[in-house]
Amino acid sequence: MKSPIKIIKRGDLSKKKTVMIQLIAVVLSLVFAGIVMLFFNLNPLEVFSTIVRGSIGTDIRIKQTIVRAIPLIIASLGILVAFKMKFWNIGGEGQIMMGALASSFVALNFGDLPKPLLLLLMAMAGAIAGGIWGLIPALFKAKMGTNETIFTLMMNYVAIKYVSYLQYGPWRDPEAKGFPRIPRFTDNGVLPKVAGVHIGWIFALLLVVAVFFFMNYTKKGYEIAVVGESLNTARYAGMHVPSIIITAMLISGGLCGFVGMIQASAVEKTLVYTISGNYGFTAIITAWLARLNAIATLFVCLAFAVLLQGADYIQLSMHVPSALAQVVQGVILFFVLGSDFFIRYRVRWAKDSSKTTGEGASV
Amino acid sequence: MIDFLTAAVVATMPLLFATLGEILTEKSGSLNLGVEGMMLMGAVFGFSTVYNTGNPFLALCAAFLAGAVGAFIFALITVTFQGNQVVTGLTLTIFGAGFSRFVGDHMIGSSVPRAAQDFFGKVKIPLLGDIPFVGQIFFRQDVFVYLGYIMVAVLSVYIYKTRPGLNMKAVGENTAAADASGIPVNLYKYLHIVAGGGLCGLGGAYLGIVSVPMWQEDVVTGRGWIAVALVILAGWNPIKALVGSFVFGALSILGLWQGSMGIHISQDIVNMFPYLATILIVIISTHKNRKEDRPPGNLSDPYFREER
Numbered sequence: 001m002k003s004p005i006k007i008i009k010r011g012d013l014s015k016k017k018t019v020m021i022q023l024i025a026v027v028l029s030l031v032f033a034g035i036v037m038l039f040f041n042l043n044p045l046e047v048f049s050t051i052v053r054g055s056i057g058t059d060i061r062i063k064q065t066i067v068r069a070i071p072l073i074i075a076s077l078g079i080l081v082a083f084k085m086k087f088w089n090i091g092g093e094g095q096i097m098m099g100a101l102a103s104s105f106v107a108l109n110f111g112d113l114p115k116p117l118l119l120l121l122m123a124m125a126g127a128i129a130g131g132i133w134g135l136i137p138a139l140f141k142a143k144m145g146t147n148e149t150i151f152t153l154m155m156n157y158v159a160i161k162y163v164s165y166l167q168y169g170p171w172r173d174p175e176a177k178g179f180p181r182i183p184r185f186t187d188n189g190v191l192p193k194v195a196g197v198h199i200g201w202i203f204a205l206l207l208v209v210a211v212f213f214f215m216n217y218t219k220k221g222y223e224i225a226v227v228g229e230s231l232n233t234a235r236y237a238g239m240h241v242p243s244i245i246i247t248a249m250l251i252s253g254g255l256c257g258f259v260g261m262i263q264a265s266a267v268e269k270t271l272v273y274t275i276s277g278n279y280g281f282t283a284i285i286t287a288w289l290a291r292l293n294a295i296a297t298l299f300v301c302l303a304f305a306v307l308l309q310g311a312d313y314i315q316l317s318m319h320v321p322s323a324l325a326q327v328v329q330g331v332i333l334f335f336v337l338g339s340d341f342f343i344r345y346r347v348r349w350a351k352d353s354s355k356t357t358g359e360g361a362s363v
Numbered sequence: 364m365i366d367f368l369t370a371a372v373v374a375t376m377p378l379l380f381a382t383l384g385e386i387l388t389e390k391s392g393s394l395n396l397g398v399e400g401m402m403l404m405g406a407v408f409g410f411s412t413v414y415n416t417g418n419p420f421l422a423l424c425a426a427f428l429a430g431a432v433g434a435f436i437f438a439l440i441t442v443t444f445q446g447n448q449v450v451t452g453l454t455l456t457i458f459g460a461g462f463s464r465f466v467g468d469h470m471i472g473s474s475v476p477r478a479a480q481d482f483f484g485k486v487k488i489p490l491l492g493d494i495p496f497v498g499q500i501f502f503r504q505d506v507f508v509y510l511g512y513i514m515v516a517v518l519s520v521y522i523y524k525t526r527p528g529l530n531m532k533a534v535g536e537n538t539a540a541a542d543a544s545g546i547p548v549n550l551y552k553y554l555h556i557v558a559g560g561g562l563c564g565l566g567g568a569y570l571g572i573v574s575v576p577m578w579q580e581d582v583v584t585g586r587g588w589i590a591v592a593l594v595i596l597a598g599w600n601p602i603k604a605l606v607g608s609f610v611f612g613a614l615s616i617l618g619l620w621q622g623s624m625g626i627h628i629s630q631d632i633v634n635m636f637p638y639l640a641t642i643l644i645v646i647i648s649t650h651k652n653r654k655e656d657r658p659p660g661n662l663s664d665p666y667f668r669e670e671r
Contacts, residue, residue, distance in 0.1 A: 088449050088453075090453060140646055140649075144646070144649045144650070145649055146645055146646050146649045147595075147645055147649070149396065149449065149591075150588060150591055150592045150641065150642075150645050151642055151645050151646075153585075153588050154585075154588065154592075154638040154639070154641045154642045154645075155642070157584075157585050157635070157638040158635050158638050158639060158642075161631045161632070161634050161635045161638070162631070162632075162635070164631045165629050165631035165632055168629075168631065169629055169631075281453075281457055282457075284450070284453055284457075285454065285457065288450050321464060321465045321468035323460075323461045323462075323464030323465040323468065324461070324465050325461070326457060326458070326460060326461025326462075326464065326465075327458060327461040327462050327465050329457065329458075329461070330454055330455070330457050330458025330459075330461055330462075331458070333450075333454045333457075334436060334440060334451075334454060334458070337440050337444070337446035337447065337450060337451050337454065338439070338440050338444040338446055340444070340445070340446055340447075341443075341444040341445050341446070344445070
């Protein structure tokens, strides 16, 4: 099978060119998504401009968009730490859920504590619970080599069913007149606002810097990256792989658990079984798009928050299902995943196919 | 008890089709974690076709096609463009979930037309259906269920007894050797990924059209992921996949049936069982060492001839 195209492996591509290729992929994906919209009788330009207007058109909308970006950023940081190790933590949803559950337990039972103390306890409980939820599959992976992908995902369902059980059962508010909901937190259990948006945005920024520093400038962070690159290298270098896996997943789950605390405290002001809001899954896309770089994560998540917030707006104003955002996210990542190929290889039209030594990719 | 087990067979089918689909995909060397997404795409296209045309046969074709298209995207990115299989599969799941919500949004609460519901009514197979107990449970089912049995038989023969089936196994076990022996490796991968996706689409359609003949969001609820685990439990064997799917089908409807069986636990807690059991399988299967239970040798390894 002679192929008219020739594929040559590139050396390391400069950072600038890598970013360029990815940007082209994102643009192409949006064009493609636009074409798909045409098939559904939607005007893509109108959809995209409404998304932008709906998410950053007014002061209030910008604030709402930031409220969306906060959980996404922190969850992405959590996912990033695990993915760097090639530990496929797709249990972010469950870890967020358990974080929310634990911090709600504190808020509902110790609501009279002074505000700073209560919030601190809630944050700690959330991070620990999320961390433990992430630790369980990590322990099995570290000790036995158990596949973490399905494990972490199943833990999501267990967490959701459990919270749903609490909401409809033991934790149900008897004063809610039959409405299945958990009582609201006292004011002391609600995170304060800074500059019009709850204080979570400051935490998100601090955590971006902290995770960036941790991954790039500490020994543990370096070890996590080495385990991800090659288990054998890590072992040969004398690293204790099980303890690295466990540490990384404690951090990963802990960050997601903290997201749960923020959402319960600042957004819902109670616990609901929908609290994870798909952030655990969306974070997988954002973390990967950011090429597992903490600083880049910040910007990708802001862009995705625009998409999410704007999608809610098109549902209201244009009666287009907000799930369109999920479709567009998927398309973007498909294109970027495909574009990796052009970062690793150079594709050339072979001038004379009879003279090419190797055959190109046969498909 | 017979009623419960009969209902369990109905709950078996979505899992069975998806598991069979993923077996084909993995046997040819790819790990597609997009099962859940492909099932959702199959479910929504199957439902919308039957809803708009009333033709059940067309609906099945549409469902198969929808799953196959999803799988084709996966194949394009992972086989041709060498993208990361895990992340591509996850993306397919997110994409499929969004797509089914987007397309199905205006149909929520709509029902499958009467005639099509009748088409999927229970049919007794002569003789076999008269066997006490076994016959009552397995051979008084709808046509879709019989299609499932047939698929198990067809795939068992295909994988173990035919030339293309053996070639496919060779591709999954040792891609470089298969390539050297002249098997068109990428073609095999494409075909089996796409066919596998089509089967996942059918599994989704069963949920969307037969199990609950009314459209609702997120009909699949993790069954795609359970199917991925069932592939491991079944040791990549179609017949064992049928047994495994049946056990999990029964587990998944326990919550609805426990009342009539005299057990009274919160339904949410009972509904955790299939997920907990899946975790258990994943843990146990870590220790499997028998030869036929092992995954294909080159499962999820990207293959690029230039880099041999």
